[in-house]
Amino acid sequence: MSPKEIWIFAEQREGVLSNATLELLSEGQILANKAGYTLCAMLLSADDTNLLQPLYNYGAKKVYSAVDKKLAYYQNDYYSKVISDLINEYKPEIVLYGATSVGRSLAPTIAVMVYAGLTADCTELDFDTEQMLLLQTRPAFGGNIMATILCPNHRPQMSTVRPNVFKKKKLGEKEKGEKITVKVDLSKVKERMRLIEETIEEMDAVDLCEAEFIVSGGRGLGSPDNFFKIQELAKELGAAVGASRATVDAGWIAHFHQVGQTGKTVCPKVYIACGISGAIQHLAGMQSSDFIVAINKDAQAPIFDVADIGVVGDLHEIVPELTAQIRALKK
């Protein structure tokens, strides 16, 4: 009997693989080694010419490739039909998807179609080699608690996995793999929806999700005019500007700066929280940052529970001083 398989959904947009896919392959490799399974990718596209080699390079031994004009972009009916057919035919043990706007929409449909378990937005995966089960750990209640979820009796075990949590690791430039050509027949699937236009917005600041440094401001700023203090420090550090929900709701700064449960999840190398008390809804979006500095007047503020270094003091004094000293340091 050939070894069991762990599948990664290879998400491509406009013929480019998502970072989440590459991260998942690297994490999937670790799980595959533990379990003794084969790491595979499933790829849906209009043309797979330039997409197979990168998947091999990040560890896929096999790529199930479905090519059809109708699969050029994510369309839930087409994608879920092709993937559920594949799952029913090849019966993988585990299927992982990036917790992107595509993965988090597609995976729930597939889960109900094939009666599989699905755990959303995992931040930690492990494999129990005694029970031969995937351990899926995820935050709940806005990151207040963590839960480890199992799927004992249904197959496959499926998770969506939060982007930016696992590190991608390329194995080489010319890794070898096997392509399994998937026969696609969508003639019986009625076209009930179609994409008619797509707009990519230009972000006017450093992208929060990609940033190595983030400086965030909260209600402690006191007024919208004080956001410049955050922006100046961010500029000095080459950092992106983040914000708490309170400041966004108050209209001090645009929503795309918001970090937290209802905003973005970030994991920069350094996160500097200024005047943010640390409501769980904010912590949910930033506590997996590599290193956290908190600056707050209130020594009891919950933000200090997740900080590596806490500075107790008035941000209006500390932040400009920090900007000045970093500037001096550079000279």
Next chain:
Amino acid sequence: MNIAVCIKQVPDSDKVTIDRETNRLNRTGVPSVINPFDENAIELGLQLKDKHGGKVTVITMGPPQAEQALRDCIAVGADEAYLITDRKFAGADTWATSYTLSLAVQKAGDFDVVLFGKQAIDGDTAQVGPGVAYFMDIPVITYVKEVEKTETGFKVKRVTEEGYQLWEVDGKAAFTVVKEANTMRLPSLKGKMRAKSATITTWGADDIGAEEEKIGLKGSPTIVRKVFSPPIKTNREIIENEDPKQSVKELLGKLKERKIL
């Protein structure tokens, strides 16, 4: 237009705290509210009704006290409410919840559109909307910000990581709605009065014809093995000085020590 909105009652997350000694959630005295994202689905439903006429029906699966969340929906303008409650539903994961809700929605009426919040703030799964849509055999579009009715169905604006997509949908459809879509209106005095006296229809597993092996814990592929509190950082350092210059100096020193700067 016949509009259904599926909602969930959740504990108010801003008021939930964690007991660091027992690693448990302090839920005593924490008020229950309509899931904040569901408010956007309700408002979108009400706006569609304002524009095209029709009826907004709200449906929730939950314990008996979830009735209050339904009454809150009536207060802002919902017309009918269904509470799907049964001990047999206990322990349902998103699979079993999707199955159960889909039966209830289909029994409650023939809807042109079924709306959901983007996700619930307690579980944060975002899985039930697409699940219900599949069981009902209607197309689903997630992360929807705007909905426009067309001759053949709907035109919707979907939010992605990088921007927006415009989708066309034929016939009936399900949408999950993002926060940026709107802000829920406040209840009127008349609405509040109506909410108090409105009849809430309550259905159990038998009423919706649910198969026992597909509901509650039994119908759920996933189980929770353990729940724990994220570890507190124990090696954190606190800097506190009268002089901010000194604090910043110490901070920079520590960052340099760790080769962060």
